[in-house]
Amino acid sequence: MYWRCNDVFQHISYIILPLPRDFPIVIDHSLPQLLLSDYYSRDYQGAFQIGAHLPGKAYDVTEFLPEHPGGPKIILKYAGKDATEEYDPIHPPDTLDKYLDKSKHLGEVDMGTVKKEQKEHDPDEEARQDRIARMPILEQCYNLMDFESVARQVMKKTAWAYYSSGADDEITMRENHTAFHKIWFRPRILVDVEKVDFSTTMLGTKTDMPFYVTATALGKLGHHEGEVLLTKAAKKHNVIQMIPTLASCSFDEIMDAAEGDQVQWMQLYVNKDRSITKKIVEHAEKRGCKGLFITVDAPQLGRREKDMRSKFTDVGSNVQSGSTTDNSQGAARAISSFIDPALSWKDIPWFQSITKMPIILKGVQRVEDVIRAVETGVQGVVLSNHGGRQLDFARSGVEVLAEVMPVLRERGWEDRIEIYIDGGVRRATDIIKALCLGAKGVGxxxxxLYAMSSYGLPGVDRAMQLLKDEMEMNMRLIGCSSVEQLNPTLIDTRGLNMHTTSVPVDNL
Incomplete structure (x- = not known):
């Protein structure tokens, strides 16, 4: 049996399965036959011998296989097929170097032995390519929702399912956006708004726009350049990028893509192994990250059924069976098993002891926890429900913001902590509403991701420019010439606490 892969940045390249020991099955695309006898002579007790090249280098990941978050079945699924498109988007190039001991680096592979294999005919992919050929030109995208509409048509099903999925009935995911529709403006008139300045400062960094590129996983699912493309766009528009733990590109790749004094933050999922977490944090600080955003709303990833239906294996889900590990539940579950559900308030002093970076808690959802965050001494919080991907029926970030800021002002604490929100932002008016309520910035x-997946770097560039154009227009129309002038008197939030939901779609 052979597993054929194209020569790209990285991918699994061969597997040796001694099953039984006198009848090994070799799944290979690049290992010279002369080397195989050396592997046959080893005693692996029927376990997997798995290798990968990056490119042209072989690794032994036998011992790591049981810990692979995606499980072994995803690997076996692609026996005899090109696995590049599945492996590449969800594995940073330094994955094997980072997690495998040097003794597991088996050496060079003769790439001259690689055999080309034609792809099987895929009607779905053929139809997708036809839609790509007929997609609107970039100039026909006039707002951020247009990019989502195009992405739905041109992205691969698994990628679209991962990016667009929300938890359970996706009520919170939709509420994140519709909550902004419940806030109305009270604009000022006869104000000099010839010149409008919407630059601001976040965690001590001057930025041209009061939004940042928040952390989103698996950028290469949408575009082969992945997160480094977002880095380039952020530099052009002088906005801050938050680097995700679960990026497709390696952390160093994303940092290396930054230019000059470009500022980046680090989003952190806390590993069960605190030594790994410590190493990640220290490396981020050494590389120059200006903020550590610790995700606190994900002790377990939410049930994202759209993603689960497009899971990365053909094996049926057994989430209700009581199994301790279920590796057939889509990209989200397949990449996140390392996250520590035991993370608690008592860990915050430890983080403060290992870094001088500002610490921000990402995923705070109620005023009591914001108060505790101030008392703990962190520098900021992000009012967020993880894009509606965790607890369904969690309130929107902007609704929580409207609850939090009056309490902080009453205590005189509004300057002791920086408040950010994310989730559902699609218009500059959404950003302005959040700033009026007291947010420092918006993620x-x-x-x-949709702009990147549809049009690459020009798409992200246009998306950011559209937001800039909207900001200038709406700042003028509301009667403010700078971000500092935005305040609660400019908005009416009386309808914000009214919760209505549509009947969820089900398969009954």
């Missing part, structure tokens, strides 16, 4: 994730 935007999915829209930039």
């Amino acid at each position: 935007i994730g999915r829209p930039f």
Whole structure:
């Protein structure tokens, strides 16, 4: 049996399965036959011998296989097929170097032995390519929702399912956006708004726009350049990028893509192995990250059924069976098993002891926890429900913001902590509403992924420019010439606490 892969940045390249020991099955695309006898002579007790090249280098990941978050079945599924498109988007190039001991680096592979294999005919892919050929030109995208509409048509099903999925009935995911529709403006008139300045400062960094590129996983699912493309766009528009733990590109790749004094933050999922977490944090600080955003709303990843239906294996889900590990539940579950559900308030002093970076808690959802965050001494919080991907029926970030800021002002604490929000932002008016309520800045994730997936760097560039154009227009129309002038008197939030939901779609 052979597993054929194209020569790209990285991919699994061969497997040796001694099953039984006198009848090994070799799944290979690049290992010279002369080397195989050396592997046959080893005693692996029927376990997997798995290798990968990056490119042209072989690795032994036998011992790591049981810990592979995606499980072994995803690997076996692609026996005899090109696995590049599945492996590449969800594995940073330094994955094997980072997690495998040097003794597991088996050496060079003769790439001259690689055999080309034609791809099987895929009607779905053929139809997708036809839609790509007929997609609107970039100039026909006039707002961020347009990019989502195009992305739905041109992205691969698994990629679209991962990016667009929300938890359970996706009520919170939709509410994140519709909550902004419940806030109305009270604009000022006869104000000199010839010149409008919407630059601001976040964690001590001057930025041209009051939004940042928030952390979103698996950028290469949408575009082969992945997160480094977002880095380039952020530099052009002088906005801050938050680097995700679960990026397709390696952390160093994303940092290396930054230019000059470009500022980046680090989003952190806390590993069960604190030594790994410590190493990640220290490396981020050494490389120059200006903020550590610790995700606190994901002790377990939410049930994202759209993603699960497009899971990365053909094996049926057994989530209700009580199994301790289920590796057939889509990209989200397949990449996140390392996250520590035991993370608690008592860990915050430890983080403060290992870094001088500002610490921000990402995923705070109620005023009591914001108060505790101030008392703990962190520098900021992100009011967020993980883009509606965790607890369904969690309130929107902007609704929580409207609850939090009056309490902080009453205590005189509004300057002791920086408040950010994310989730559902699609218009500059959404950003302005959040700033009026008291947010320091707003995180935007999915829209930039959709723009990137549809049009690459020019798409993200246009998405950011559209937001700039909207900001200038709406700042003038509301009667403010700078971000500092935005305040609660400019908005009416009386309808914000009214919760209505549509009947969820089910298969009954």
